[in-house]
Amino acid sequence: MALNHPSFGSIAPDRVIVFDTTLRDGEQSPGFSMNLEEKIRMAEALADLGVDVMEAGFPIASTGDFDSVHSIAEKFGKDGPVVCGLARSADGDILRAAEAIRPAARKRIHTFISTSDLHMRVKLRMSPEEVLAAVVRSVSLARQYTDDVEWSAEDGSRTDMDFLCRCVEAAIKAGATTINIPDTVGYALPEDMHRIFRTVRERVPGSDTVIFSTHNHDDLGLAVANTLAAVQAGARQVECTINGIGERAGNASLEEIAMAVRTRGPAIARTTGIQTPNILRTSRLLATITGFDVQPNKAIVGRNAFAHESGIHQDGVLKDASTYEIMTPESVGWTTNSLVLGKHSGRAAFRDKLKALGYEIGDNALNDAFRRFKDLADRKKVVYDEDVVALVDDEVVRQNDRIKLVALTVTSGLHTRPMATCTLEVDGEAREGMAVGDGAVDACFNAIRSAWPHEVALKLYAVQSVTGGTDAQARVTVRFEEGGKLVDGQGADTDTVVASARAYVHALNKLLVKRERTAPAAMTAA
Structure with a gap:
């Protein structure tokens, strides 16, 4: 049945709305962070990809988050995606979100509160009736600032069904236009999600007037399966991230959902507006910005996704690619x-x-x-x-980084104590450093610390080649920890030591972004 929605007008019965939360839930991944310029560039890529709704951030979380949402809201016109800001049920959260999204041509406030017995008792310390009242109050307040309001039942998959139905009914009556029932902790099985959505839609009055949304985490590796199960039970919106990034094990992967819908069209009987040839470059952009590559065997965007080593497979692909490829590499942006x-x-x-x-x-x-x-x-x-x-x-x-690597010289060899000198540009000021180390890379890192003193714990140092051959570029990944905060950095160069220095400086810039962000208490979201 076609639905009328304040942001989308009449929605065809088979159309699934893609709600991307890479810039909000995705950025909460340990080690991931983006500055304002990077978020804007990522937002532009997501718009080109064809996402329908872009959750740009959590405005109450920090001044940086507010500025990001506000800047992204200013960027898109009526032909662009709906720009969404997240808010807890507190009045302050909702008012802050409303101000952040105010410039958007199409805007949404997404407000949430926990509904499971465990979360209400332990986290919120609220009674069910108090939570129910908060649902009505928060949705009603959000509706004063936009006609497009989404309400989420945090930990919805572990919520008592009777109470979940009461909350959903209250949210609809208060003016919510989208109802999200998330599997916040990745606990559900596909049959659970199918049953939950089917039951709520059957029991709650007014269900046929709103869009139901599904938001699944991947703690058991079932996020995409749970998303598709919810879609087949009537969910009309899928919440997902590029590369599946997100808290803990991550979220349902946008590229996997989009290609499952496209590849298994007759079975799923749904469509999206995703421009699938843009998938790979969007994935690569995110990996570069966050400093975190996808694993080689990652579906759709991993470098082995269309590779064939088995002789039997190679023979089949040479005769007809469809023998072992259920989609073409070009359909997601790979070039032959x-x-x-x-x-x-x-x-x-x-x-x-x-x-x-x-x-x-x-x-x-x-x-x-x-x-x-x-x-x-x-x-x-x-x-x-x-x-x-x-x-x-x-x-x-890297062009907007506060810290830039300007020069680097390293001497190293057999029976020689490695020594490095470097020049950094920090907020436009040149700083020089010199140090020795146990190896060329250690000396390089020590020189950077000499030029710009700081204390971090190096948790990961990894090198891989971008292509084959002894002249291949090295891609280096480093991971820092400071005060419980994790950041990843990447750098590439044919010289492994230079690539290492680039990665180190990239991680330092990520650390500066982390330092600027101060999250409110109990910031967990659906």
């Missing part, structure tokens, strides 16, 4: 020919390649990226798409 440029390639060819890879960058950024490309081409026999992606992301994403 990644051998592209060399040292004789010019600026026009480089710009064309960037466009083919999904990059639209300004002249200044293009000049910087082209300079690094020519330098890379002088050191490598062949430059692959993966090399171009690594260097451009490293250049473009």
